[in-house]
Amino acid sequence: MPNGAKSIAELSVKGSIVRKLPRKLEVLEGENAAFCVEVENDDMEVHWFKDGLKLHETHQTILKSFGKTHILVFVNVVHNDSGVVTFVVGRSKTSSRLKVKATRHCPPIGPAEIKMDIDRPNSALLSWERATNSQTTTRSIFVLEMQEVGSQEWHKCFTSETATSAEVTGDAVPCEGNYRFRICSINKYGRSGHVEFPKVVHLGACTLNLKTCEVTQGEDAHFSIELSASMPGTWFLNSSELNQGGRYSIQQKQTKHSLVIHKTETAEDMAEITFIANGVRDSAVLKVKHINKRVDTGDAIVLYCEVSHPLAKVSWFKDGNGLEVMEGLNIQAEGNMRRIVIQSANASHSGVYTCQMPGDVITFNVDVAEPPVMIVEPKEDVVMKIYIPEEINLQCELSRSNGKVRWLKDGEEVRENDLIQLVSEGPYRKLTILRSCKEDSGEYICETNGDSVFFQVTVTGKSKAKVRNERLELCCEISKVDAPVRWYKDNLEVEEGPNLILEVDETKRLLVIPLATVEDTGEYVCDTEDDSTVFLVTVTGEIRDFSNLRQDKKFFPYI
Known part of the structure; x- marks a missing residue:
C-alpha cells in the first residue's frame, strides 16, 4: 500500500511425494550411491534424471520400485558421477546433489x-x-x-x-x-x-577370569573364577575378607571358585570384588542398579515388590516422607505382593520411592517426563527467496507454549544482535533479520528436544530506483557484465522510444523515462535467464510524485 502497509501469505503445496530425497549425498569413490523416494500411491509413473538427462537401467545404474517406494543406485561411483539427481512424478519433483570424494590409494602407517x-x-x-x-x-x-x-x-x-x-x-x-x-x-x-x-x-594362571556383575537392587550377584591348577583362594569385598554364611555363599570345586552375594544393596554399588590365590590376583566390579521407572505425564505409575511372608508389613516413602492412601494414590497388599498405584502422573510425582521393612529396603527412581515438544507449523521444510535489503522472517508454531527451541544457521547457533531478533510469543517462535544481505543466505533450522524444521533462504539481487525532477530511473545490478536482460511493463516487453531509454553500464541495467506521465504507472520487471526483480511505479496528478516508488516484495521463481 502507498502508506507502507503490507500483507504476506505463505503457500505450501503438497504433492505426490511422501518422502523426499536428501538435499546432499556424499560418498567416496568406489562406493555405491543410493537414493530412495516414497510416493503417495502404488502404480504411479515415475522418472529419474541426472543433470537433466533421463536415467535408464544399466549394469551401473539400478532402478527398482517396490509399491510406493522407488530406489536408484549408482554402482561403484567415480568422481565424474557427481551431479544433481532428480525424481519426478506427475507435477511433483525432488532433487539431491551427489558429491563423490576422491580417495588416496595407499596402505596405512603403522601404530x-x-x-x-x-x-x-x-x-x-x-x-x-x-x-x-x-x-x-x-x-x-x-x-x-x-x-x-x-x-x-x-x-x-x-x-x-x-x-x-x-x-x-x-x-x-x-x-x-x-x-x-x-x-x-x-x-x-x-x-x-x-x-x-x-x-x-x-x-595362563587363570583359565576363566572374574567379570563385572551388574544386578538390580535385591537380586543375587554371582562371581566365578577358574584357575589352571587346583589351589585355595580368598574373596574380598572392598578389601574386607568374606566368609561363608549369611548373605555370602562361597564354594570351590577343583579349579573353579565361586561367590554369591544374596540380596544386593544399593550401598554395594561399584564395590570391588577381589579373588587372591597363590600367585593369582583378579578383581571385578559389582554394579547395583536402582529400579528406574520413566513414565509420561498422564500415565499410571505402578511400583511393586514381593515380600517373603504374606503377613509382612511394609512402609512406603517418597523422598523420605511417608505415603498414605489419598485421592489418586492407592497402597495395596495382595498375598506376598506389595504395591502402590498413582493413577495419573504429573511432574510432582517424580522422585525416589522406597518400600521398607525391618532389615530390608528397595528403592525406585521415578521420572515423570513431559511429552516432546513438536513443531505444529510449518509441517514441511520451507524455501524462501529474499531481495536485498528486505526483512527475513522465519516462524514456527510449537505444540506447547513453554517449549524451548534453538535456531541454527548452517550448523551454527544463531545469537541475537542489533540486526537479528529472536522472539517467543505463546507457542510461536520467530527469527527476524531486519535488513538482509547476501551473507544471510543459507540453511536455517528451528529445533526442539523432539522435532525440527528447515528453512532454505536465498538472498539475491540489488535493485534501486531514482527520480530526478520528472525523470524516472529504474536500475538493476546483475552478477555478469555480459548477461542479457529484458524489461517488461504490465507483462508486455517494452520497446525503446523517444520517452523510454534502455541503458547498459557495466553490471547495471537501466530503464529511463525522461518525462514520466500517469500512463507510465504500472509494474515493471527486469528479467534475466535465472532471476528477476520487480518495481511498482505510481504517477499521480499533474504533480508527478515518485516519493512512494519502491520495490515490491514478490517471489519470482527461476526460469
Missing part, C-alpha cells in the same frame, strides 16, 4: 606410542596410538597378534577399527607360558609394518 602394562597378574594391558599422519578417509583396522616364546607362529588375538588399547588375560591363551605381542594396521590397499611390544608376559 605409534606402543606400550605394555604387566602390573596386573596374569594379564597384559597393551596400548597404542594411531599414527599422526595416517589417512583417515580410508577405513583401516588394528590387528594385534601374539606368539608363545619358542614358537615361530603368530596368532591373531584382537582386531578393532577405533580402540587404541586391549587387555589380554590368561584365558585368551591356548596354554600357560610366556608370550610376546605385535601390532599392525590394515586397509583395503595394504598392510603397514609390524610393531613389536618390548616386553614378555607370563599368562
